[in-house]
Amino acid sequence: MTGQAAFGGQPREKGIMLKFYRNAAALSATVIAALMVVAPATAKNDAAIQALYGKAKAEGEVIVWGPTTAELEWIGPALAKRYPGINVKINADVRSAPKIIAEARAGKTSLDVFVFSMGGMLAIQRRGLLGTTDWQAFGVPKDQVYFGGQAGATHNIVYSAMYNTKLVKPGDLPKKWEDFADPKWSGKLVASPFLLPRLSGFLAMEWGEEKTANWLRTLINDRNLMVTRAPRQGILASGERPVSITDFSSVAQRLARGGASVGWAWFDIIPAVQFVAAPLKGAPHPNAAKFVAAWLAGAEARAAREAHNFGASVRAGSNTMRAKEVAKATGKVIIEDPKNMKVRAGLYKKLSPIVTGRKK
Amino acid sequence: MAATAQAVRVHRTGDIGISGVLVLGAAVAAAVYFISAPLAMLLFSAFRGPEDLLPFETGAAWTLDNFAQVYGDTVLYSEIIPNTLVFVAGSVLVAFVIAFTLAWLIERTDLPGRNVFFTLIIFPIIVPTVILAIAWMFMFTPNSGWVNLAIRAAFGLERTAGPLNILSMPGLILAQGASLVPFMFLLLTAALKTMNPAFEEASATSGASPLTTFFKVTLPVLRPGILAPVILAALIALESFELPLIIGLPARINVFAIQIFFELNPDTDLPVYGRAAAVALPFLAAALGLLFLYNHLIRRAESYVTVTGKGYRPARYPLGRWKWPAIIFASTYIGLAAVIPAAVLVWVSLFGFNPPTVGSLGKVSFDAYSELLSDFRFYRAVGNTFLVAGLSAFIVTLVGALVSWVVVRSNMPGRKVLDFISFLSIGIPSVIAGLAMLLLYITLPIGVFGTVWVLVLAYCYRLAVTTRISRAGLMQLHQELEEASRVAGGQWLTTIRRVVLPLMAPSLVASFVLLFIIGFREFTLALILLSEENMVLSVILFRFFENTEMDKAAAVATLIVVFVVPVIFAARRFALPQEREG
Amino acid sequence: MLRVDRLSKSFATPDGMTQAVKGIGFEVAEGEFYTLVGPSGCGKTTTLRCIAGLERPSGGAITIADVTVDEPDAGVHVPSHLRDIGMVFQSYAIWPHLNVFENVAYPLRVTKPAPVKSEIEQRVMDSLQLVGMGDLARRSATKLSGGQQQRVALARALVRKPKLLLLDEPLSNLDAKLREQMRVELEEMVARVGLTTIYVTHDQAEALSMSDRVAVMSEGLIAQEGSPRDVYARPSTQFVASFLGVANVLTGIVGGPDTVVLDDGAGRLSVPLSNGFETGARIRVVVRPEDIEIRADGADGADNCIAGRLERVVFEGAQSECFIRAKDYRIRVRVHQATDAREGDDIWLRILPDRCVVFHQDGN
Known part of the structure; x- marks a missing residue:
């Protein structure tokens, strides 16, 4: 770099x-x-x-x-x-x-x-x-x-959770996106207002709109999810929130290579831009x-x-390190595609107001 | 003397001569030119659809859909607008109280170290808002904020969060207020500097205590000079979405302006300029409304002549036993808004986000700086930035001063419209202005596209601030001073050059410094008009930020601070004649 | 009523400390009209501002009505608003956001406890009536002429019947005719109220015509203090003499008892000389234009006459100003308009001996 x-x-x-x-x-x-x-x-x-x-x-x-x-x-x-x-x-x-x-x-x-x-x-x-x-x-x-x-x-960039390795052990992280709604993650999560609606759009393609909307509401209203445009690295580093749920694994790896104490994890659904x-x-x-x-x-x-x-x-078929990691991962990969664009954009439009506060 | 205080207007062009007509004509034409493309684009875009076409594309049509979508939402009225009003009113109030106190301390009292204080108070305006926000979050977030940790430790509190929480409406208001202080402070010192101190002295000798004098004389007499910054600050707060996105959203406070951010960042396809414009139109309406209000409130102020031909020496209040409270007040603001953010800025540039520990001092890395400073393109960007920010600030200040002269002193037909138009730039978001400039200069065959000159021209659309400031400055200037010069044989142009502009110096310098800093910070316009050749520092900074390379972003921001501080200091030191100390 | 004792005031300037007032003292009695007069930069306004409490003295003491309001050595400083004073500023400082009535009512409204509404009304109107502004009480302050502003400023200064009225060049911003008129009116108005008044001006005519006592200031010191008549007629220095009016200065040496031999053989004068003047000492004789008569005939050395030629006559209406060349001297004489001397005439000047003031060469 x-x-x-x-x-x-x-x-x-x-x-x-x-x-x-x-x-x-x-x-x-x-x-x-x-x-x-x-x-x-x-x-x-x-x-x-x-x-x-x-x-x-x-x-x-x-x-x-x-x-x-x-x-x-x-x-x-x-x-x-x-x-x-x-x-x-x-x-x-x-x-x-x-x-x-x-x-x-x-x-x-x-x-x-x-x-x-x-x-x-x-x-x-x-x-x-x-x-x-x-x-x-x-x-x-x-x-x-x-x-x-x-x-x-x-190439793809893949939604993952990025976490402060000094505060969170890899084993403590959930295996599924929905497990972040568990009360034990209350006050521990941060997300980007730009990326959270996009992530939700991907998840909703699997979960449907209603389940995703409820998940978002739980995170935001009950789990005190911090939605901020402030750089998440800083919030993880200070310990204010140990886990960011909207950062790409590639970003986390870059930061880790730069010396930051961050790790990343994939879950049951692997949304790939x-x-x-x-x-x-x-x-x-x-x-x-x-x-x-x-x-x-x-x-x-x-x-x-x-x-x-x-x-x-x-x-599938890509001969990259990341593809091998994906092959090892148990999650379902959803790749952005001209065919699913329209569906996802529609879901994004419906879910985004929950993040921005325009819809309860 | 005061019989002439009613504005005397120039009735024939003969009075200002051919050169005067040319200069004023050029200034008016420039003002209209700078502002009309962005304004037209805003009005045009707001009524164009559908959303997957840019407003000017074939297939786009006139529509009210943008408004229906933005305004057909009950949450807007039940929550967003009330939130926005509280946020704007609160942050302007906070900013005004802090800024006026500081301006008064610096301009009117014997506070020690005034020059240093002045520069440090301006400082936060140079620092990117996101850095201010990061610094404040480090201090005041409920779980890990240093101040909270300190308070909990000091009082042995068992709780794991709080007691302070910046992620709340009060936190947002204080943060936005603090970030508006430098802007207000700059304008208020200019107003205070030009006020005749005898107004206050007459109150003192009438038996009024300093506090009574302040509320019954100082504030009302300064009304034009105070209202302008208050109104401008209100509009800035109304439009700002940076702190609401960083501090407001986590507190689930949704203000109106952040809608622009979301409209410009849809999931797929293009930014929805139409809805962004529809969100922005109320800013324009608010700007118009506030301007009407302003003109109404100061309608008699045309004759609030406070600078007369008399030499005046501002008498400084001896602070006496209030010296230390005053120093503590100013230092607290400076500490929170300048020193700690500066420390965080430098820290991040050297250590990234690794939290400060003694051990980490050994891991200091100057890589960010050495990589920047070893690249010729960085130096070109420095040169471009100074050129673009400096030249556009100079042009806008000059054009603004001349336009104000036309509005205040001449009887040119349409001068009121000119006044309104020049003010409207404040209601136009940079993204919309940027799109307008892109279309304009890509089409105009004048060969500026891709050069630094296109940035100079584009940056010039921000006329609102300077016309307001110079108008307030001009209204405080006695007509006789101009007449004396004309009687002495000075042509109109000579009078403007040798009498009016120098006497308006405090206002003009304030305006220049402000625009210079705005120019240094502007990246939205620069980004859209970018080429290999016209790179500026703010874009470099923005790109590092987007690229999650915060250490390099912080290094650029640090260097920007290093470049801008001397300019502020010089402006204060040399451009404004220092009063004799007494 | 007012005592100023060894008052001094220094300012820091970029060139170092400047002493604007260098230890002056005077006393003003109850009801007295006391004027500080001098050229600009003499320290008169600084002195007044110290009395008003707008500047803090560097040394000395100020006592108003037996209350020490300033004594830096004892750490005493009573702020302006706690001094019972009224002040008229050179720029008048009429607040533009208040109308005439409210400008004048202001000192009453900020008094604690404030008088009842009807009393404020009464006193403001009385005060406005006094300055002849009763009809304009509701007028906007920004629509006043200079003379009107001056009256309002005075009404405002008088309205709370202060112990001390301070006037800082109140007439200097008015045009000449209005200034003449206001000078008389101001004096009358102040006399009617009977306030102790300190008046600062650079205009010797104002100083002489209005005051009970005058202090002529120069370079931070009082050069001479006394009744206008005394100071005018018996200036103690050449500076005072020339500042307070036109003064012809004739140089010469003491030729004997009460005898002055003018330089260049312009003639001899018989002037009463005090003991301090030795025969042979170089001296200056100062005589005012109105203390010289023009005669068609006379004799050298006789009757205090010297010969001259009438070079120029300036007609001024009631009187004429004549410029006479006598050897190297150019002497100004003020004569009644009836005088029929013409330019170019050879004439004799008779200098009234008891109106002459004699100084040593150095002007003292």
Whole structure:
């Protein structure tokens, strides 16, 4: 994790590159390991990849937008390691989608590749702003390519509970989401007002609206769940609340790697947000856009990403550490998908007012 | 002298000359230009739907759905609005009492160390609100707040929570109030500075005690100078959703403004600008209503001329035995709102969220700083931030002062409308303004898109604060001072430049400092107009925060503080002529 | 009624400490109209503000009606509002948020216990009547002319019948004609109430015309104190002489008993000299314009006459101001309008000997 990359653009100097690798010690090894694993898959497509790489390299630059720097900052160094000569510029903004749409209406496209969760991507896709690329060349399975070839699945981020390891033993944590409604968790939980309604939307797909609503009400009204936009790390660290029920396992792992005393746990339902990458139709660097978008969904990028920010695919068949963890876990994985989007959005709309206090 | 106190208006353009017409015309045009795009976008968006289309897209249509959805909810009337009113009234009252006391102590008494106090009182405005909130939560959360732990230990209380709880309506009010203090303080010191001290002395020699003088003379005479900050603070409290989201929601206090946050962060698809605008429209209505009220309350204040040509030397009250209580009062505020948040800020930048222990001192890590300071882009962002914040603050202050002159002194047709329009910027949320600026500058073929200049232009829409401040300043300025300059052969422009603006200096400096700090903190506009080239510090900070890299976010915030404090200090030290001590 | 004893006041300025008042003392009797007059920066306003309690003295003592209100060495300081005083400020400080009536009623309303409503009404109207503002009681304070503000300020200062009335340059913000008129009115109004009054002004005409006694201040000290007539006629220093009116200064040496030989052979004067003046000492003779007569004929050295040429006559209505060149001196003479001397005439000046004031070279 480097500070430089966090505010845009590619790492500047060799020294910083070195620092990057020192900080993310696992990266190089993982990339190599991943390459060995996926080598057979890439071999037959090597010609296609090399051709596209050549054209992309000629353009010399690729502009990637996404929601946060954590999702983007690793791309430059990892791509340079494998396919040098393409300067990666990044721009992180949760509200990228309206900007892309507004630009498009003015006949302008400032980015080549968009990396976002399915929800944000959908808004761009529906307006016909996405291009296509050769996902197969990078070995992306067919069921992980969306919108008729416009977007490829990259990774998932998974809802988990994050807890202060000094105050809570892993064994004390419940096995099911609903067990947080137990009185013993009264005054011990914290949640984000942004993520809690989203988590509830996932849970409600299993539980139904009413059960989920009751669960939320119990947590909020009877268990003194603290819903706050304050950084949960601080609240866990101070001990004000030892468990956060709305933090992604990847975030918890990143914080733990940074020295924080936090752990994470999955439960009976494992809600997974689906991230996708897509090339833009009007991309200023059309070949680089195609090349990098497809590369981002491919195995070696997945490995590099996981090493950097613990974001990894949990889909069956994914050969990642996280997928293996999921396989070991007993919970039911619910992956965000164009098909379940609408249902979940409807549930979100009904449950969100309970969190915001607009509905008792 | 006072016969001329009725405002004398300039009746012919001939009086101000061609240069005057040009300058005023440019100022008015600039004001209208800065404000009209965001305003139009707000009004437009509020009536556009459906929600999965942006307001300006093909397929979007006129609709009242946004209003139906936002206002067709009984909880709004049974809980949210009453909560909001208590929250706004309470926090403005808290802020006013603290800010006025501090302003009075600093401007009117012999409190020692006034310059240092001044800077420290302003300090909380530079610190990101989330950092203030974190610091206060560390101190006052019921289970683990340090102050609560200390109280429980000191009194041997058996309980495991409390006695204090920041996660409550009083806690929210105090927190919001404390965060509004610097803003109010800055404006109130400007008003106090320009008040003729003889008003208070005449009360003393009439036999009124200092307390009576304060309530019967100081407050009423300062009415224009007090009402402006009170009204502005009320609007700011009405619109603010940061502390309500951090401290209010855990206490299950739902205020109106946080609806904007939820409308802009739906689960899937796009932010719902239409409903966000529908939520924001009452701010505009409130702004209009309060402005009418303000104009009504100060309708005679046009002649509350408090600065005359007479040299005046503000006499300082000797605090005497009140010296220590005053120092303790000021220090308590500073301690809670400046020193402890600053300590938390630095701590987090060095240690992350690891709680302070003696052992952890060894784990100090300057990584966050060294990574920032070794990147050229950080320095470019510093330069951009100073340029954007400084230049936009300068432009807005100047335009605001000239617009106020037009409103107060000229008889230009439509000047009242101008007054209202310039005030409305306060009712427009940054996100809506940002969207408007994006559309405007992406379309206008003037080549500013993606450069720092687009940020300078965008930041300029915040005219409300400065027009209010400079209008209050101008009303306190005797017309004769301008006339004397004109009679002395000064052209209108010379008069404005050499007499009016210098005499308004306290108000203008207050306005500049405020806008400069707002500019340093602004990230919503910067984020939407962002490019590789025009990166500013607030965006870097925001991104680290979103990325859960609190140590780096805190490091950036610390550096921002380091950059802004000297500016405040310099403004206080050099830009405002220091009165002789007495 | 008022005793000021060794009063001193220092201010901290960026250049160090400045002593604005350097240990002055005076006493004012009951009912007396006492004026502090001097150029700006002489310490008169600071003295008044100390008496009012608006400034804290650095040293000395102030006693009002036998109560010591200030004595820094003894730690005594009675705040303004506990002193029984009324004050009119230079800027009048009429509160803009109150109307005329309420401005004047204010001192009564803040008194504890406050008088009953009817009494307040009565006293405010009496006070307004006294200053001729009875008709304008309900007028907004912001709609008053300068003269009206001044009257209201006075009414406010008088309304609670204070022991001491303090007036800080109350006429200086008025235009010339109004100032003349108000000067007389003010004096009459104050006389009618019979209050002990301390008046601060830089205008010698106000000082001389209104006061029972005058203190001329210079650089933080009282240069001379006395009745207006005495101070005018017998200034103790050249500063006092020239501050209180136009003074012709003639230089020369003592030529013998009661004899002054003017420089440059301008002539000899016969002036009563006290014992302090040795023959041969350099001296200055100060004589006021109205104490010189213009004659068509005369003789050098005789009858205190010196020769000169009438250079300029300034017609001022009731009188004329003449400028006469006598050797190197340019002498001002005030003559009755009937005088028929013309510019360019050679004339003789007769200096009235008993109106001359003689100082040593250093002005004392």
